[in-house]
Amino acid sequence: MSWGGWRAFLDMGGYAGYVWGAYGAVALAVLIETVGLRARLARARRSARTRRPGSRGRS
Amino acid sequence: MHETTQIQSGFRFFHYASPPEFYRLAGKAVPAAAGLAAILALLGLYLGFFVAPTDAQQGEAYRIMFVHVPAAWMAMFVYVVMAFWAAVGFIFNTRISSIMANALAPTGASMAFLALWTGALWGRPAWGTYWDWDARMTSTLILLFLYMGFMALHSAIDDVRRADRAAGVLALVGVVNVPIIYFSVQWWNSLHQGSSISLGRAPTIAAPMLAAMLVMALAFWMYCIAAALTRARAIVLERERGNEWVHAVAERRA
Numbered sequence: 001m002s003w004g005g006w007r008a009f010l011d012m013g014g015y016a017g018y019v020w021g022a023y024g025a026v027a028l029a030v031l032i033e034t035v036g037l038r039a040r041l042a043r044a045r046r047s048a049r050t051r052r053p054g055s056r057g058r059s
Numbered sequence: 060m061h062e063t064t065q066i067q068s069g070f071r072f073f074h075y076a077s078p079p080e081f082y083r084l085a086g087k088a089v090p091a092a093a094g095l096a097a098i099l100a101l102l103g104l105y106l107g108f109f110v111a112p113t114d115a116q117q118g119e120a121y122r123i124m125f126v127h128v129p130a131a132w133m134a135m136f137v138y139v140v141m142a143f144w145a146a147v148g149f150i151f152n153t154r155i156s157s158i159m160a161n162a163l164a165p166t167g168a169s170m171a172f173l174a175l176w177t178g179a180l181w182g183r184p185a186w187g188t189y190w191d192w193d194a195r196m197t198s199t200l201i202l203l204f205l206y207m208g209f210m211a212l213h214s215a216i217d218d219v220r221r222a223d224r225a226a227g228v229l230a231l232v233g234v235v236n237v238p239i240i241y242f243s244v245q246w247w248n249s250l251h252q253g254s255s256i257s258l259g260r261a262p263t264i265a266a267p268m269l270a271a272m273l274v275m276a277l278a279f280w281m282y283c284i285a286a287a288l289t290r291a292r293a294i295v296l297e298r299e300r301g302n303e304w305v306h307a308v309a310e311r312r313a
Contacts, residue, residue, distance in 0.1 A: 001109050009108075013119035018184050022123040022177040026130070029169050030282065037289045044296035048309035051301055 076155045078295050079304045085288040092285035099278035106271035114268075123181040125271050128255070129279035131174035134202055135237050137167035137283055141209075142234040145227035155291075157223035158298070160230060161213060162291035166283050168206035174199055186250050194243035195251040198236055205233040219298060 003009040012019040107125040114121040141163040148156035178196065179189040190196065209226050216222035244253050255264045255272075264272075299305045 001112055003109075012122070013113065015118060015120040015184055018120055018180045019122055022126055022180045025176050026126045026173055029173055033166065033169060033286055037286060037293065041289060041293040041296075044293045044300075045309045045312055048296050048300055048305045051306070 076153045092281045096281035103275035111267040120184040125275045127177040129276040133279045134171035142230045145230040158294045162287045166286045171203040191250045193249045194247040198240040
């Protein structure tokens, strides 16, 4: 598959809005979830460090 | 309590189901799954954009397929896995099983949303409409609502174990929707095309297109594993907060 230049590739045969709209949404969803998960895990670790063992029993 | 611990430790399954052991093993699995997801996604994108030819009927718009089909597959698959862990948690009362069900829900919801979104953007150039209330699309929308209902119900109940049980029942009831989505294009007249690949039948799409779609599906699969396990690890720390091992794990990272 040869596109003959970046301009043609980005244009996607006139379907640029549909194709990049779809791939962009996937990229955005993955980015948001990844950043959110890293922050959540870091927050959970931080909170576990500051809380002394035994301050809350098993739930 | 002491007796059951003794008995449980006799089984490997229950050993891995202990929160500290799960946390440790999941921590090893996440980088592997995430790395594979990245490599497979790059390969899949290369195949999808630079190897797969232009479609004779749809032009370049059909390339949406390489994210649409994997997202739709994962939306259904993640739901079945979520319902499975909800059921295991229900029967054996193992905490990690319910945590897995909880960890899968947001990722599954994301996949269901992406299936609908990319489907709409493909539907417009292919059929002339973003949306149609036909069986395939409506049942996929219901799948998204089931994921959202699962999360809303769980967060509405303060007691975590009770929330696990209530949301688990919802997950199990909702699983009937998955075969409805899958077979909807055979059972009802639909705007949506039939499956491009199915067991016992030759695929109806060209080999490079099929390869790109399958590699992308594997990438999505690995991504879902990495995301769900990371979320499960966070939930384990959140729920086990105040326990000796959680404090020790957190100290080690400091």
